[in-house]
Amino acid sequence: MEAFTKNVIKIIQHIPSGYVMTYGQIAKVAGKPRGARQVVRILHSMSGKYELPWHRVINIKGEIVIQDDEGAYTQKALLESEGICFRGNKVLNLEKYRYKPDADFLEKELQSF
DNA sequence: CGTCTGACGTGGT
DNA sequence: TACCACGCCAGAC
Numbered sequence: 001m002e003a004f005t006k007n008v009i010k011i012i013q014h015i016p017s018g019y020v021m022t023y024g025q026i027a028k029v030a031g032k033p034r035g036a037r038q039v040v041r042i043l044h045s046m047s048g049k050y051e052l053p054w055h056r057v058i059n060i061k062g063e064i065v066i067q068d069d070e071g072a073y074t075q076k077a078l079l080e081s082e083g084i085c086f087r088g089n090k091v092l093n094l095e096k097y098r099y100k101p102d103a104d105f106l107e108k109e110l111q112s113f
Numbered sequence: 114c115g116t117c118t119g120a121c122g123t124g125g126t
Numbered sequence: 127t128a129c130c131a132c133g134c135c136a137g138a139c
Binding site: 032035038 | 133134135136137
């Protein structure tokens with residue numbers, strides 16, 4: 001498996017309850033500043049094979065953008081249960097809930113390439 | 114091979 | 127704030 005893919009999985013698993021990250025932010029931290037769409041792809045292919053808090057990943061506007069209605073409802077419910085408030089499908093105070101991995105984690109857990 | 118497609122992001126209006 | 131056009135890039139076909 002590619003280093004980038006491993007990094008993405010580790011980063012998502014590292015997001016604490018009650019926090020979120022954006023697709024682009026994860027891609028950047030994992031080593032591909034323009035890899036947001038790859039993060040999307042990885043989520044699609046891996047969400048069933050690993051224990052991933054996929055619901056904590058949203059777009060840069062703070063919106064839930066899942067196509068499937070039931071999936072979107074599930075994601076919103078999970079985030080609300082962790083204390084995050086919404087207006088429609090949009091997270092309020094995205095910057096307040098945005099998780100920023102610390103340098104120590106990045107250095108020890110992620111593969112550089 | 115070329116083309117199309119996204120659970121995206123940025124910049125312009 | 128909202129919408130649009132465009133850049134992006136790996137898979138599917």
